[in-house]
Amino acid sequence: MKDEDERRPITDEEQLDRIARLPKVELHLHFEGGAxxxxxxxxxxxxxxxxxxxxxxxxxxxxxxxxxxxxxxxxxxxxLKTPEDFARLCTAVLEESAKNGVVYSETFLSPDFCGGGDLGAWREYLQAIREAAEAAERDMGVTLRGVVTCIRHFGPEKAKRAALCAAETAGDWLVGFGMAGDEKQGKQRDFAYSFDMAREAGLRLTSHAGEWNGPQEVREAVEDLRVERIGHGVRAAPDLAVVDMLAERGITLEVCPGSNVFLGVYPALRAHPIDMLRKRGVKVTVSTDDPPFFHTSMRQEYLGLARAFGWDEEIFAEINRTALDAAFCDAATKEAVLKKLEQA
Structure with a gap:
């Protein structure tokens, strides 16, 4: 592998094309945000x-x-009013994922948007989404798993209803629980009850933190909610003590560079800290967040990182293996996905 200091932006079009066509693992995709x-x-x-x-x-x-x-x-x-609407949405989202070479994806689903937090309605929505996902896996070769998210700006009480929906439907397809929404409202610890409920049901945990708020937000997500992944997490970068804590504890960041640049968190991709975080030993992965909203795709994310930081096929192989290791799915699914990565 090249010395990290020797890396230069990749400009060779043939190499960029190879990078764009690599099979990809995505961990941070909002279901409705992919519409x-x-x-x-x-x-x-x-x-x-x-x-x-x-x-x-x-x-x-x-x-x-x-x-x-x-x-x-x-x-x-x-x-999006009915289970059928969400099934159609699932097919549309996975068609885009497949076009971009994604072979495994985890998507954030909210019971608040699928039945208003009612458990019975949630089961119907989830079944429709799962059936569409299974059909897409057969037809397109992309595997999808679900992560329930509570919505931070809806408050802790609604989060408990989302956690109950997650706990009651946890299994081989619904594999995780997390939190999305407005990071400026409330504290991570306000949602500890919901995360504890999900954990007791066997779900793996992630939370949005460090997209808008600073390093302390990231630390609180890790310490107060005991998550193993962080959605975004990039605003930890100014505090090396927090960065090193992430590296030491093996916390994986679901990084969405294009989203961060589009929303103005960073002025340009070259100013984004993903490369620094990786070099510092933090487990980083690459995702799109809400791709049509932010005018991006997984292919564009890969090309941008290759051009900005000189990330080549070796690094993207490392990034995908990190993402697969951090995925919330079971061992059999990981083994099947790994074969697809290795075939490339």
């Missing part, structure tokens, strides 16, 4: 719901900043 805008517009038209305000003239999603994005996200989600 192609054309899919949402079509569904809104069918249901005669006017959400034209959330689209630009070119048909893409329109928003001003992260907090407006949350409003637009929820407006887009509002047209």
């Amino acid at each position: 192609p805008p054309a899919f949402i517009r079509g569904l809104a038209k069918q249901k005669k719901v006017d959400i034209a305000r959330i689209f630009n003239e070119d048909g893409s999603y329109a928003y001003r900043d992260f907090w407006h994005f949350l409003e637009v996200y929820e407006a887009a989600t509002s047209v």
Whole structure:
């Protein structure tokens, strides 16, 4: 392997093409956030719901900043009303994943959006999504697993309902529990009850932290919720004590570089700390977050990192193995996915 200090941005088009075509493992994908805008517009038209305000003239999603994005996200989600809608969404999302060479993906699902937190309704939605995912695995070769997320800005009480839904449906397909939403509201520890419930049900744990708030937010997610993965986590970078804590404890970061740059967390990819974190010994992975909202894809993420930091096929193989090791699925699934990675 090259000395890290010798790496230069990759510009060779043949090598970039090889990198783009690599099989990929993605751990941080919001289910509704993966909805192609054309899919949402079509569904809104069918249901005669006017959400034209959330689209630009070119048909893409329109928003001003992260907090407006949350409003637009929820407006887009509002047209997803039935289990069948979510099954169709699953197929649309996995078609995009397959086009980008993703062979394994974990997606965040919220019972708040799938039945309003009612357990009986959640079971129906989950079954529809799972059936669509299994069909996509047969037809497209991409394996999907679910991670329930509570929504931070909905508050701790609603989080308990989400955790109950997760605990009651935990198994070989629903494999994890986490938290998403507005990081500026509340504290990680406010949701400890929900995370404890999920842990007792055998679910693996992750939480969004360190996307907007600083290093202390990341430390609190690890110490107060005892998660093994962090969604984003990049704002830990200014505090090397927190960075080293992540490395020492083997916490995996679900990093979404394109999302961070698009939302202005960092001014450009070259300014993003993912390369520094990796060199410091932190387990980093690469994901898209909400790809159509942030005008990205897994292929684009890989190409951007190759051009910015000189990441080559060796490093991406390392990144994918790290992601697979950190995946919440069972050993048999990991073995099957590993064969696909090794064949490349």
